[in-house]
Amino acid sequence: MPLRLGRYFWKLFLANAVVMGIVLAGCVWIIVSELDQFRQEELSNHLSAQASALEVAVRDRFDPAHAEELNALAQQVGSTELEGVRVTFVLVDGAVLGDSEASVSKMESHADRPEIQQALATGFGESVRWSHTVAKDMKYVAVRVGTASKPRGVVRVSMAVQSIAARAQPARRLAIAIALVSVLAAILLALAIALLWSRRIQSITEAARSISGGDLSARVAVSGHDEIAVLGRSLNEMRERLSGQLGTIDRQRRTLDSLVSQLREGVVVVDADGRVVLINSEAVELLQISSDEVGSSFVGQTFEQCVPQHKLQGLLRRTTNEATVGGDESFRQSANNADENIEMKSQEISLQLATNTGVRSVLARAFDIRLPDANSDELLPGTSAHIGRTLVLTDVTELTRVMRVKADLAANASHELRTPLSAIRAAVETLRAVDWTCDADAAAKFVDVVDRHSGRMEAMIGDLLDLSRLESGTGRFNVKSISVMKLLEELHTSYVDVLTAKNLEWKISISSEDATLSANPELLRMILRNLIDNAIRFTEPTGYIELSVQQDAETIVFEVADTGCGIASTEQQRVFERFYQVEQARSGPDRGTGLGLSIVRHAATAMNARIDLNSTLGQGTTVTVRLPLRM
């Protein structure tokens, strides 16, 4: 972590440094001034002791008569005995008897000097002042000679202030040096403390910032037990709890997202303002909106932008807000209930939507839902501001198709069964009227008709039974080992008459003569028979039917190819539907039941086989059945 010196550091540092500096400077100042005081007193005492000693020495001869002697003494003491000390003897009247530095004769009266006046009055005088005699600042100490009632004069000892200061200088320097050093030490100490503390604060700040920025991996390194450590620890705990909660929320959100996105229904939820709260991929697909149109995300957009279809817009608008504009009649009905805005209204319409995969039939349902208030946890009941609307789009294309096929089946089955039945009835009615003895030929013809049509009905009912058995899946399909070669021979035997009659060639190609497979023989025969039936039916004489079998490691492929009329590509998907017959099949004399390929498909499904139909109109059809070797 790079160290950035923040404000907190400077505050801490400056506060510490200033406080320490002031305290230290105060201490040094007190010590120095105390020292000065002490030195002053020492000096005073020293000077007064000297003065007292001199007073004792000169007490006996302190009169103008001994002036010469006293002056000599003064000079001797001043120059030799006491270095830098000036000694002056002054009479009561102020006349100077002797002086160590100046010539007595030139000196004025000293009666007005404060220390002398003080000494005469009290026995001891002291003053610091400018000396006219030696032209220096001097400190004077004076001692009275004689008693208070009979003073004879004053012994005065003085010293130049300058030299006093000079003597104090080394001590002062030392004190200042100590002060400087300790201030420096204080600054360094303050710096160290500020660095240490601000670094801890900084690391917590950084961690808090990255947590607030969403990075929950940030941890604070904590040591010690002080308040900062407690703060760091709390932050770490908060981070853990937060990341746990966020993880839970994230998981829940992802679960919800994946649930919603995997729904087969398209879902769009809008809030009370008509802005999209949720939209899933199926809805995006059905509504044909791409993210290019509305930006990266649809959430937050208005439904007018996301849902282009006017009918769906009408469903999404809460009818309570304002009267429906230009809507369908169905929307109007609910607009009448404008007062009951709390009631959850639902509407339903079906419409066609053009999508990438073609036109889809869609059932659209819309209903009001309560949305959570952004500022509260609860789903507030009652207030319309929190009522959004959900649109559910169900793709019913397949359902519609299935329903159509079922309806077709019922209609077709009754129709297809009725046709031969009518023929039979007509033939039977004719036979009743026919005189059997005289018109035996005609009678035989009608019996043939009955025979043919009842056969067709039987085939059809057989097929329908097969189909329903396959569809219901209740029939048991036992698996046996089948020899492919045997199966083909058996098929050939059963078809040889038909083939000869229609002059068709029967070709067989097989990859391995002793190929076997495990399957239900009945189902396999059902498939192949129906395919061969169709091939024979739609192939003109002199064509051929080719049955080929190829086997590989996992599958065995049966291929029934013919040189028949083929199936148009538009009809190839529908031929597997029940009773669906291509135009030629319907009109031909030898018409099938229309159930063959449907049976093939169902049987193949029951055997886990795959059916592919490949056909070119006018050239022939190839149907491929891929069977897994093991069921």
Add this chain to the structure above:
Amino acid sequence: MTTHFVNLLEELRRRAARMASLVEDMVQEACESVIDADEKLAGRVIRRDNDVDAEEVAVEAEVIRLMALYQPVGSDLRLLCAILKINNDLERIADCAVNIAERARHMERSALARHRDTITEMGAFVRGMLRNAIQSFAVEDMELARKAFAEDEHVDALYEQTIKQIVAEGATSSEGMAAQLDVLSVAKNLERIADHATNIAEDVIFLSTGEIVRHGDGIPQPNVK
């Protein structure tokens, strides 16, 4: 501008978008009513025109009210102007849809059978163009607007082709003129719808950039930004 004004503007924009999708729906149903010869659907389209007319008046009144009350400038003013013009175009498109639906009521089946493919193709293309123009307005997407703007030429070409086809048939066919005119009228109205869709696309470009793109490049550009 106040939040209130911004909200009103947004609501107005959405209202115009809803009206646009209604008109688009009408065009679709009008085309279907012609192709499937569905008179009931045609009747529905004609009935819904009243709603569009009422909505046009309401939107226009709201635009004027907002202009007078708030005296907007800049992009807000451009939006209001664009809505005013698009509103007008939408109403005209709805009228065209009604014209088409009216044709569907009286159209002769034989003439329809011969021109069904042309009408289906042109209808689908015009609807796609209208969809692009309307969507470009709803999401203010310049790319879509320019796309719709560029597609008009193709519609004009389809229209030309239809006219030629009808003229060629008129020379040989013994059929009454009324049937031919019905087909021509449907094609003409589709072409008009495409023109109005182009206008909408132009207005969206104006709305986004302040650039006036109609009448090609030859017109000097006033400074409206």
